[in-house]
Amino acid sequence: MGKKIIVAGLGHGGIAAAAQLSAAGYDVTVYEQKSEGTLGYDWTDIFAPGALETAGIPMPPVTKFEYKENMTFFNPSETVGLTQHVPEDELEIKMERRDIYEHLINHALGCGVKIQYDTVIDSPILFGNRVVGIKTDKGDYYGDLIIDACGMLSPVRMNLPDSLGIEKELAPFEYIRIFRAFYNKASDEEVSAKFKVMLLKDNILGMSWVASEDEYTDVLIGRFEDFDMNEVNRFTEVLRKTSPRLGTEIVRGGQFVKIPVRQPLSLMVADGYAAIGDSAFMTVPLIGSGIANSLRASKILADTVIADKNDSFSAESLWPYQYNFFKSLGTDLAVLAAAKLLMAKLNAGDVDFLFESGTVTDDDITFGANFTGLSSMTIKVQDLLNKAKQVCKNPEFLKKLPSTGVRISAVTATCATIPRKYNSDKVRTWKKVYEKTFKTNL
Numbered sequence: 001m002g003k004k005i006i007v008a009g010l011g012h013g014g015i016a017a018a019a020q021l022s023a024a025g026y027d028v029t030v031y032e033q034k035s036e037g038t039l040g041y042d043w044t045d046i047f048a049p050g051a052l053e054t055a056g057i058p059m060p061p062v063t064k065f066e067y068k069e070n071m072t073f074f075n076p077s078e079t080v081g082l083t084q085h086v087p088e089d090e091l092e093i094k095m096e097r098r099d100i101y102e103h104l105i106n107h108a109l110g111c112g113v114k115i116q117y118d119t120v121i122d123s124p125i126l127f128g129n130r131v132v133g134i135k136t137d138k139g140d141y142y143g144d145l146i147i148d149a150c151g152m153l154s155p156v157r158m159n160l161p162d163s164l165g166i167e168k169e170l171a172p173f174e175y176i177r178i179f180r181a182f183y184n185k186a187s188d189e190e191v192s193a194k195f196k197v198m199l200l201k202d203n204i205l206g207m208s209w210v211a212s213e214d215e216y217t218d219v220l221i222g223r224f225e226d227f228d229m230n231e232v233n234r235f236t237e238v239l240r241k242t243s244p245r246l247g248t249e250i251v252r253g254g255q256f257v258k259i260p261v262r263q264p265l266s267l268m269v270a271d272g273y274a275a276i277g278d279s280a281f282m283t284v285p286l287i288g289s290g291i292a293n294s295l296r297a298s299k300i301l302a303d304t305v306i307a308d309k310n311d312s313f314s315a316e317s318l319w320p321y322q323y324n325f326f327k328s329l330g331t332d333l334a335v336l337a338a339a340k341l342l343m344a345k346l347n348a349g350d351v352d353f354l355f356e357s358g359t360v361t362d363d364d365i366t367f368g369a370n371f372t373g374l375s376s377m378t379i380k381v382q383d384l385l386n387k388a389k390q391v392c393k394n395p396e397f398l399k400k401l402p403s404t405g406v407r408i409s410a411v412t413a414t415c416a417t418i419p420r421k422y423n424s425d426k427v428r429t430w431k432k433v434y435e436k437t438f439k440t441n442l
């Protein structure tokens with residue numbers, strides 16, 4: 001039997017890595033707090049299907065998914081609607097979250113992965129500075145490598161000793177609060193845009209969408225500040241003024257959740273430990289999608305583990321995972337996280353201006369399934385900033401632009417210098433610089 005690998009939490013990247021490692025001969029067990037058959041949310045998700053292939057997972061049956069509509073982005077006053085034009089071969093797919101889980105889990109079970117449900121993980125177990133296991137309500141479990149797929153508030157990552165240098169807490173603007181529900185359809189009135197995305201609607205910092213389906217209307221409200229059901233009821237009344245098909249009865253979902261929207265972890269490996277998915281903050285910072293990136297990361301992690309012929313699973317032998325992640329995805333995500341910090345300084349007037357002046361175009365909001373991993377994100381964001389600088393007549397807005405340009409350049413330069421070979425001092429120095437580019441109040 002191969003070395004023992006523990007996957008903490010049934011996150012998407014974790015289960016996909018588990019499948020690849022089990023197929024390669026490792027003894028892999030996933031520990032999950034929820035009960036069998038209860039994973040996922042009561043709603044649909046959108047992700048790039050190519051990520052499944054990357055992770056060696058077959059496409060789900062065609063009856064289980066449909067291709068996503070192009071979204072139409074609106075400014076706060078809804079005077080301009082810009083519709084994406086994603087090429088057909090780059091369309092993302094939309095699938096029930098529980099079907100995504102079922103598909104990933106069945107694939108992993110077929111590869112020999114063991115899953116222990118109903119097990120709440122409390123913290124990591126350490127031997128010196130090496131992570132050697134997990135403490136749970138069902139007892140302690142030991143492994144040669146612990147893959148942390150426990151999500152944004154992972155009790156494994158958050159209870160690691162400071163000496164490992166892995167970031168634990170999230171700062172304001174590094175996560176977004178989401179309310180999502182499917183409402184009944186109030187009328188059969190035709191809609192001009194089926195999938196409306198609204199930025200800073202009602203002059204509140206955040207994003208919301210109203211997607212009109214045949215049977216219901218899908219509403220998502222995302223904000224940087226806390227809000228409750230009273231606010232949801234007030235805000236959906238505001239949405240109804242321009243989306244009259246939106247009913248008042250919640251037919252599915254109706255939960256508040258949090259999504260990380262920050263740069264990837266500055267250090268995602270330690271002796272005996274690797275973080276993946278939301279636990280390592282791999283979501284696309286402006287929109288919070290994380291499924292495809294977790295799947296893509298699973299391939300990089302599994303390849304790195306398999307290449308460690310001594311099965312040492314040390315920070316050094318796991319480092320190529322972080323290096324290759326940053327080279328293929330992490331840099332783009334970090335650049336977007338820097339761009340998001342500009343968004344956090346905008347007001348409704350700024351966004352109205354950007355749309356109404358033609359600064360933002362439908363090209364700018366068109367990202368297909370290959371959205372990340374193209375290394376073109378830096379150029380795209382810098383282009384947009386330059387365009388804004390040239391056409392902008394609003395002095396207040398103009399003042400906000402240079403610092404974002406500086407930060408994006410600093411992030412790009414820092415990511416380019418990530419050490420290829422592991423050296424503890426060099427990695428720590430790089431990590432500090434990377435963290436500082438986001439902490440500095442530019």
Ligand SMILES: Cc1cc2nc3c(=O)[nH]c(=O)nc-3n(C[C@H](O)[C@H](O)[C@H](O)COP(=O)(O)OP(=O)(O)OC[C@H]3O[C@@H](n4cnc5c(N)ncnc54)[C@H](O)[C@@H]3O)c2cc1C
Pocket residue numbers: 008009010011012013031032033034039044045046047119120121122149150151152154155178180257258259276277278279283288289290291292294
């Ligand atoms: C409302 C909402 C909508 C989203 N929509 C999309 C979308 O359309 N497309 C997209 O790509 N992404 C979307 N995301 C983001 C996406 O869900 C994540 O980025 C992605 O699932 C990767 O996260 P993860 O699997 O690593 O972690 P999670 O999904 O958080 O999974 C972590 C797992 O660990 C388990 N766990 C946590 N703590 C413990 C513990 N103490 N003990 C045992 N088990 C534990 C959890 O039960 C869970 O099963 C959305 C997220 C939310 C909240």
